[in-house]
Amino acid sequence: MANEIFDLRVRNLEVLGTRDRSILSVPRLEAPAGCALGIHGPSGAGKSTLLFALAGLLGQTKGQVLWGPTDLNRQSERQRSRFRAANIGMIFQDFLLFDELGPVDNAALQTLFAPHARRPGIRRMARDLLTSLGIEQDSRSVASFSGGERQRVAVARALAHDPMIVLADEPTASLHRAAADALTDDLISRVEDRGCSLIVVSHDDRLLDRMDRVISLEHGTVTGGIAA
Amino acid sequence: MWQNFWQELSTNAQNALMAAGLVLPVLLCWVLVRRGFRPAPLVRAILWRYRWANAMFTLLIAISVGMGLGLIAQERGLRKGMAQAADKFDIVITAPGSELTMMLASVFLRATDTPLLDGPTYNEIANHPRVELAAPLAFGDSVGEAPVVGTTASFVTHLSDGRIEGRMFATPYEAVIGAAVPMQIGDSTIPAHGRGAAAIADAHADEITVVGRMARTGSPWDNAVLTPVEGVWLVHGLADGHAPGSEATLGEPFDAEYFPGTPAVIVRAGSLAAAYALRSEFTREAETMAFFPGAVLANLYRVMGDVRQAMSIMATVTQALVAASVLLGLFILVRLFQRQMALLRALGAPGRFIFAVIWSYCATLLVAGAALGAVLGLGATWVLGRIVTARTDILVEASLGWTELHLGLGFVTLASLLSLLPAWAQLRQPVVSHLRG
Numbered sequence A: 001m002a003n004e005i006f007d008l009r010v011r012n013l014e015v016l017g018t019r020d021r022s023i024l025s026v027p028r029l030e031a032p033a034g035c036a037l038g039i040h041g042p043s044g045a046g047k048s049t050l051l052f053a054l055a056g057l058l059g060q061t062k063g064q065v066l067w068g069p070t071d072l073n074r075q076s077e078r079q080r081s082r083f084r085a086a087n088i089g090m091i092f093q094d095f096l097l098f099d100e101l102g103p104v105d106n107a108a109l110q111t112l113f114a115p116h117a118r119r120p121g122i123r124r125m126a127r128d129l130l131t132s133l134g135i136e137q138d139s140r141s142v143a144s145f146s147g148g149e150r151q152r153v154a155v156a157r158a159l160a161h162d163p164m165i166v167l168a169d170e171p172t173a174s175l176h177r178a179a180a181d182a183l184t185d186d187l188i189s190r191v192e193d194r195g196c197s198l199i200v201v202s203h204d205d206r207l208l209d210r211m212d213r214v215i216s217l218e219h220g221t222v223t224g225g226i227a228a
Numbered sequence B: 001m002w003q004n005f006w007q008e009l010s011t012n013a014q015n016a017l018m019a020a021g022l023v024l025p026v027l028l029c030w031v032l033v034r035r036g037f038r039p040a041p042l043v044r045a046i047l048w049r050y051r052w053a054n055a056m057f058t059l060l061i062a063i064s065v066g067m068g069l070g071l072i073a074q075e076r077g078l079r080k081g082m083a084q085a086a087d088k089f090d091i092v093i094t095a096p097g098s099e100l101t102m103m104l105a106s107v108f109l110r111a112t113d114t115p116l117l118d119g120p121t122y123n124e125i126a127n128h129p130r131v132e133l134a135a136p137l138a139f140g141d142s143v144g145e146a147p148v149v150g151t152t153a154s155f156v157t158h159l160s161d162g163r164i165e166g167r168m169f170a171t172p173y174e175a176v177i178g179a180a181v182p183m184q185i186g187d188s189t190i191p192a193h194g195r196g197a198a199a200i201a202d203a204h205a206d207e208i209t210v211v212g213r214m215a216r217t218g219s220p221w222d223n224a225v226l227t228p229v230e231g232v233w234l235v236h237g238l239a240d241g242h243a244p245g246s247e248a249t250l251g252e253p254f255d256a257e258y259f260p261g262t263p264a265v266i267v268r269a270g271s272l273a274a275a276y277a278l279r280s281e282f283t284r285e286a287e288t289m290a291f292f293p294g295a296v297l298a299n300l301y302r303v304m305g306d307v308r309q310a311m312s313i314m315a316t317v318t319q320a321l322v323a324a325s326v327l328l329g330l331f332i333l334v335r336l337f338q339r340q341m342a343l344l345r346a347l348g349a350p351g352r353f354i355f356a357v358i359w360s361y362c363a364t365l366l367v368a369g370a371a372l373g374a375v376l377g378l379g380a381t382w383v384l385g386r387i388v389t390a391r392t393d394i395l396v397e398a399s400l401g402w403t404e405l406h407l408g409l410g411f412v413t414l415a416s417l418l419s420l421l422p423a424w425a426q427l428r429q430p431v432v433s434h435l436r437g
Helices: A047-054 A077-087 A103-107 A116-132 A147-159 A177-194 A205-209 B002-008 B011-034 B040-049 B051-085 B099-106 B119-126 B153-160 B229-235 B272-281 B293-336 B338-346 B351-392 B402-418 B420-427 B431-435
Strands: A008-016 A022-031 A036-040 A061-067 A088-091 A165-169 A197-201 A213-218 A221-227 B091-094 B131-136 B138-143 B146-151 B164-166 B174-177 B208-214 B225-228 B264-269 B289-291
Touching: A008 A047, A022 A047, A022 A221, A036 A047, A036 A205, A047 A061, A047 A165, A047 A197, A047 B431, A077 A088, A077 B351, A088 A147, A103 A116, A103 A147, A116 A147, A147 A165, A147 A177, A165 A177, A177 A197, A177 A205, B011 B351, B011 B402, B040 B051, B040 B338, B040 B351, B051 B293, B051 B351, B051 B402, B091 B099, B091 B272, B099 B264, B099 B289, B099 B293, B119 B131, B119 B264, B131 B146, B131 B153, B138 B229, B146 B229, B153 B164, B153 B208, B208 B225, B225 B229, B264 B272, B272 B289, B289 B293, B293 B338, B293 B351, B293 B402, B293 B420, B338 B351, B338 B431, B351 B402, B351 B420, B402 B420
Parallel strands: A036 A197, A036 A213, A088 A165, A165 A197, B146 B225, B174 B208
Antiparallel strands: A008 A022, A008 A061, A213 A221, B091 B264, B091 B289, B131 B264, B138 B146, B164 B208, B174 B225
């Protein structure tokens, strides 16, 4: 899987809201595999919507979202779920951890539904990632973790199944500066080590500065692209 | 063929198969929905996160299930207790009247005014070749709450299966008491005339002394003071049933001419056929009435069967309403963790896994509620049984049987199948809006 190419090509993507109103329109967007792409723009511009569309999480979409040869918009719900489970790791602004579980169980969440053969590998990877991210693997639930620790567990969860695509929605927004910088370092180095594509929605300039490319969104359309 | 197979099975086997049939859909769901997945850690996490709501919901299920099971178990326990109480009374022969009234008077010792059988009739019964035991009864007095019942030593032995602490009465003024009578061997008392609030304490002068105590029979006789029938007759100024100068002064045989009368004769026949023959022979218009207390109880249950059926329908409707409420409750509870489910879907969890988590969560609450309900039902039955026993002296024992198990399993199965709906509905929820919270 790590050898597969996941170039991103978006063609005439249109996300429809209520009454078929267009809430996002991206005529063309490309990012080669292994690229770190930042998306910024004001609140309500459609950044997260674009991220969710790239993950195949939105129902009412037109156009193409191609990851290599796979057009997510032409796939069934089940196929998109499989694609996400195999190839995409997602990180959310407010972590979305299961507070009652420990760090390993959260990071290895995929073992609950992944095929049996993959489970030991995912769990091993989760443990390795947590160790390298400086998270203690005790039996404490993550409810007692700090924001930075929680976001690192979320990063471990996003990477534990060795995805080739990492999508992050405001990953540093809930963190103070030092924790945000540490997380940015961790995220960038993990992604570079594995050669993953990284797409980050963020308002954090320091994080965006570390991206290969940054695009701007405003009122649901791409208004600018900056080569990093 | 299937009907023959079913008929040839023992009752226990039939009940076990029915229970298996009831639980099978849930087991199939359990296997099919969860196959290949490991939802337990998330189910535990959700159960713990919303523990108070879950506990309250489980308790509500438990109370509704417990009430249903408890009522059925209590009704069966009461029926069984009454049947056991009447077990020692093969045939009762009385003057014509209401079988139910006479059964309540003679078997369950409910106070009532009844006409008497005379001496020749008693002797005809007692001397009948098919009769193994015939005992006259005499009522009218009491010691505190306990009725004084005059009878014969052989009937007391029959009633207690010979399990008597102390000894049998040997004079008209000695008594053997039931297990629940608050007196001790050696105590003496003067019985009051009549029973309850109408009893007259100083009507009699003759004292009776307790010489023995019967083992518990599980019947109202546990709260009775049993004296020789001669004693009851004598304290009321009547003949004692024996001719003056006769050798027999206590118990059988009685002299018809000196027999004051008895409201009921308890008869034990040598065989079932003999019992039927006796019932037929002593069912005489305007003279005697013979009946099997067990048959009277069966008739009573039959008459009450319609009420019971109506209660069963009401119980079923109630359970269905409870199941509907449970379903509604589950829909509401599932909304509490929609965001976590959206997260799982965003991470690529298959729909069936989401389904497995939600259904397992619902099934856990239902099974826990039903199991707790069974315990509550058993506890309620035990408490109610003790109250009924204390008030009636009919031993009502708490036990959950096949009927309750079937009802409980039926509820769990129905509610579990219904809880597929909230699981299915969750899959229709939009992922992104819940991810955004």
